[in-house]
Amino acid sequence: MRRLLDAGPQSIGNGPARGRFAPSPTGPLHFGSLVAALASFLEARRCGGEWLLRIEDLDTPRSVPGATDAILRALDRHGLHWDGPVWYQSQRREGYEAALERLSRAGLAYPCTCTRRELATLSIHASDGGPIYPGHCRDGIRQPGRPAAIRLRVTDTPLAFQDAVQGSYAQDLEREVGDFVIRRTDGLFAYQLAVVVDDAAQGITQIVRGGDLLDSTPRQIYLQTLLGLPTPAYAHLPVAVDRRGHKLGKQTGAAPLDLDKPGLALMAALRFLGQNPPFELGGAPILAWACTHWRLERVPPIPARRWDPRRAREPAPDGLTQAIELLDLER
Numbered sequence: 028m029r030r031l032l033d034a035g036p037q038s039i040g041n042g043p044a045r046g047r048f049a050p051s052p053t054g055p056l057h058f059g060s061l062v063a064a065l066a067s068f069l070e071a072r073r074c075g076g077e078w079l080l081r082i083e084d085l086d087t088p089r090s091v092p093g094a095t096d097a098i099l100r101a102l103d104r105h106g107l108h109w110d111g112p113v114w115y116q117s118q119r120r121e122g123y124e125a126a127l128e129r130l131s132r133a134g135l136a137y138p139c140t141c142t143r144r145e146l147a148t149l150s151i152h153a154s155d156g157g158p159i160y161p162g163h164c165r166d167g168i169r170q171p172g173r174p175a176a177i178r179l180r181v182t183d184t185p186l187a188f189q190d191a192v193q194g195s196y197a198q199d200l201e202r203e204v205g206d207f208v209i210r211r212t213d214g215l216f217a218y219q220l221a222v223v224v225d226d227a228a229q230g231i232t233q234i235v236r237g238g239d240l241l242d243s244t245p246r247q248i249y250l251q252t253l254l255g256l257p258t259p260a261y262a263h264l265p266v267a268v269d270r271r272g273h274k275l276g277k278q279t280g281a282a283p284l285d286l287d288k289p290g291l292a293l294m295a296a297l298r299f300l301g302q303n304p305p306f307e308l309g310g311a312p313i314l315a316w317a318c319t320h321w322r323l324e325r326v327p328p329i330p331a332r333r334w335d336p337r338r339a340r341e342p343a344p345d346g347l348t349q350a351i352e353l354l355d356l357e358r
């Protein structure tokens with residue numbers, strides 16, 4: 028595995044760097060989301076690039092009222108200031124419609140009436156746990172009259188890319204994923220399509236995000252190719268997981284960031300990302316240190332990393348910040 032990033036102080040893409048952070052408004056920011064926000068911010072800022080913010084509020088049933096405001100406030104408190112206006116996927120429907128139209132006209136998209144339940148009985152499963160779609164409706168829907176999702180035809184050509192942290196990654200979409208949904212039965216556009224359309228519309232050149240999205244990336248590159256859009260550079264970070272190996276998140280009870288102690292969380296996130304900030308920095312100067320010293324090549328190339336928030340301790344009484352330790356540096 029070789030990383031892209033040997034060459035000097037340049038961005039992982041060519042030309043002016045433009046990165047982004049794209050949270051879903053399903054709850055307040057927690058440690059895991061701070062890791063992604065911070066790394067994407069630092070990688071963009073390192074070379075004087077821009078860092079944009081996009082709220083992925085496409086899945087309106089899962090959106091939590093007030094979550095967007097809480098996210099913006101938390102980013103601000105941690106000194107992660109974004110460029111330009113905040114984008115909202117809920118206002119981008121026309122862009123997704125146009126992309127779907129283009130794919131449909133090219134004969135690449137088709138309606139599918141298979142239910143999740145019907146597909147769940149299949150024994151072959153993709154790496155993300157979902158069933159590999161066997162192409163039941165490729166030549167016409169099976170159950171006319173039922174609501175239909177729209178799927179994208181894939182091919183069995185292996186699709187490979189070089190991830191700046193995880194190294195080379197390849198996937199055969201037909202064998203490992205199957206034709207995938209780009210518009211859901213309920214009419215909402217799927218994440219895979221929306222993210223590709225928005226990254227291109229915002230001129231994103233580098234995508235730094237959690238490793239849980241590594242195996243979505245070939246689908247996104249495939250879509251970029253079909254839609255004639257540029258492919259950004261990718262870097263997938265280790266995902267913060269709890270003792271049981273579950274991704275930190277609202278569902279697993281991850282605590283919201285403490286907005287009164289941004290320095291502590293930034294310190295912990297930098298250590299999680301393999302950077303080595305001096306403990307004596309504490310408080311606010313930590314972000315200034317990080318902007319100068321950030322190195323993507325120090326991020327450990329592992330998909331998941333255990334982290335226990337209880338280990339991010341308080342400053343000691345003598346004013347020196349005690350160790351903010353990772354519970355376990357192993358896989």
Ligand SMILES: [Zn+2]
Binds near residue numbers: 139169
């Ligand atoms: Zn089907």
